[in-house]
Amino acid sequence: MQTTQVTDFELIAQGFDFVEGPRVSPEGDIWFADLTGTGVFRQRAGHELESMIPGRQWVGGILFDESGMVLCSGRDGIVALDPDSGKTREILTHIEDRPVIAVNDMEGDGRGGFFAGTIDFVSIMEKGEAPSPGLFFHMSADGAITVLRRDVFASNGIAMSPCGKWLYHSETSRGIWRYPLGPDGMPGDAELLVGLEDSDGLVADEQGNLWLACWSSGKLMQFSADGTCLGALGFPYPHIVSLAFASDDPSSLVIATGGNADVPQAGAVLRMKVDVPGLPGALTRLKVLEENL
Numbered sequence: 001m002q003t004t005q006v007t008d009f010e011l012i013a014q015g016f017d018f019v020e021g022p023r024v025s026p027e028g029d030i031w032f033a034d035l036t037g038t039g040v041f042r043q044r045a046g047h048e049l050e051s052m053i054p055g056r057q058w059v060g061g062i063l064f065d066e067s068g069m070v071l072c073s074g075r076d077g078i079v080a081l082d083p084d085s086g087k088t089r090e091i092l093t094h095i096e097d098r099p100v101i102a103v104n105d106m107e108g109d110g111r112g113g114f115f116a117g118t119i120d121f122v123s124i125m126e127k128g129e130a131p132s133p134g135l136f137f138h139m140s141a142d143g144a145i146t147v148l149r150r151d152v153f154a155s156n157g158i159a160m161s162p163c164g165k166w167l168y169h170s171e172t173s174r175g176i177w178r179y180p181l182g183p184d185g186m187p188g189d190a191e192l193l194v195g196l197e198d199s200d201g202l203v204a205d206e207q208g209n210l211w212l213a214c215w216s217s218g219k220l221m222q223f224s225a226d227g228t229c230l231g232a233l234g235f236p237y238p239h240i241v242s243l244a245f246a247s248d249d250p251s252s253l254v255i256a257t258g259g260n261a262d263v264p265q266a267g268a269v270l271r272m273k274v275d276v277p278g279l280p281g282a283l284t285r286l287k288v289l290e291e292n293l
Contacts, residue, residue, distance in 0.1 A: 003219060003232040009272040012043055012254070016267030019256035020242055021073070021105070023062040023281065028248035031070065032256060032269050033059035035241075036125075040072050042083070043269070053081055053088060058121045060156075060242070061106035063114055063281065067289040073103035073116065080289055091288065095135060095145055104134075105170075105201065105242070107158035111185050112141030112285030115148075115167065117155020124154075136169055138186065141285050148179075148187055157202025157242065159210065161225065162279055168193070168210060170202040176212065176223070193227040201242030201256070205278040211253065213240045220255070235270070238263045245278030246271070253278065 013019075018035040025031060030043040033056070040053040040062070052070075053059075059074040069080040071091060077100040078092040093100060095118070106116040115138050120131035136149040154172035160181075161168070167179040167187050176194040179187035194212070201213035208225035214232075218240050222230040239258035246252040252271055259266030 001229060001232055003234045005234045005236075006272065007236070009235075009255075009270045012269040012271055013041070013049055014268040015265050016259075017265060018239075018241065018258040019267040019269055020060045020258075021062040022242055022244050022254040022256045022269055023064070024244065024246040024248060024254055025064055025070075026247055026283070028246075030246075030254060030269060030271075031062050033062065033072070033074075034267060035059065035258075040081070052083060052086070053079075058102045058104075058119075058125070060102075060104035060119070061116060063106050063108055063284050065284045065286055065289050066112075067286075069289045071106065071114075071284060071286075073106055075102050075121070076100060078103050078106070078116070080286075091286070092139065092145075095137060095147065104155050105157050107160065108282030108284050109138065109185055110160065110164065110282040113139050114284050115158050115169075117152055117158070117169070119152075119155050139286075142287055146186065149190070156200045157213065159202045159204040160279070160282075161204055161208050162206050163208070166225075168202060168204065170199045170212065172199050172215070173197050175199050176202065176210065176227070194223055196221075200240070203243055203245055203253070203278055205245070205274070205276045206250075207276050209276065211243060211278075213243050213255070215239050215241055215258070218257075237266050237268065239266070245280050247280035250277035250280060251275075 037057040057075040061073040063071040104119040118134040123129040134152040157170040175196040178193040198214040220233040237257035242256040255270040
């Protein structure tokens with residue numbers, strides 16, 4: 001498979017270790033995190049880069065709630081940020097009475113809740129060991145937790161098909177799982193659609209094609225809805241981590257990159273035009289946030 005090298009992109013932010021969780025708010029603000037612990041950031045047009053949650057570790061997912069709050073995953077679970085006051089509150093710290101080590105990627109379900117996955121970053125980041133199995137789960141708008149899988153090696157990107165019939169979940173070391181969605185929006189049994197160890201962030205476009213961030217190879221790969229590989233894009237960065245379609249311009253992909261010991265501070269946020277528009281993530285509508293902080 002030939003890889004097309006990309007040089008035509010806009011550089012939004014740079015100089016980080018490991019950028020994760022890029023999202024574009026309904027207002028067009030670009031949010032992202034530095035996974036290794038410098039926190040959560042917001043880039044507004046015409047403004048300096050803002051540090052929104054300094055020091056928050058292991059943030060792999062960011063979602064916007066209809067209340068105006070911003071959900072941020074990370075160490076010990078999920079918090080909600082009031083971007084006006086800077087205050088945060090805990091949203092999720094335990095699943096089935098067990099403390100959460102960390103939550104990675106998250107994706108709105110279109111019904112007010114979201115899908116997400118836990119990940120053992122203590123083993124990965126602090127001990128240099130293989131992680132203990134994580135959970136792939138759903139949190140409803142009412143706050144009910146449903147565990148969908150219990151044997152996830154490293155939960156990563158989550159996307160929904162434009163028809164609303166399929167849920168996709170990227171698991172590093174395995175590939176892309178596909179779940180049929182029932183009338184109630186809950187997933188049925190999973191099948192492995194794409195077998196690929198180098199599987200990280202994930203989004204779907206309006207034609208049902210999937211864009212997959214490949215961390216180790218530093219590529220973006222595109223797959224059709226049936227799992228056929230359509231091509232690959234290379235970038236002048238050692239790692240491609242995550243991505244999201246922009247809500248203010250669905251024909252733009254916002255891409256997160258990462259560095260390593262040989263190329264430190266190669267974490268950046270890029271913006272790139274694509275031919276087929278994509279699906280920006282759905283807003284959540286959590287009842288616990290109906291009254292803002």
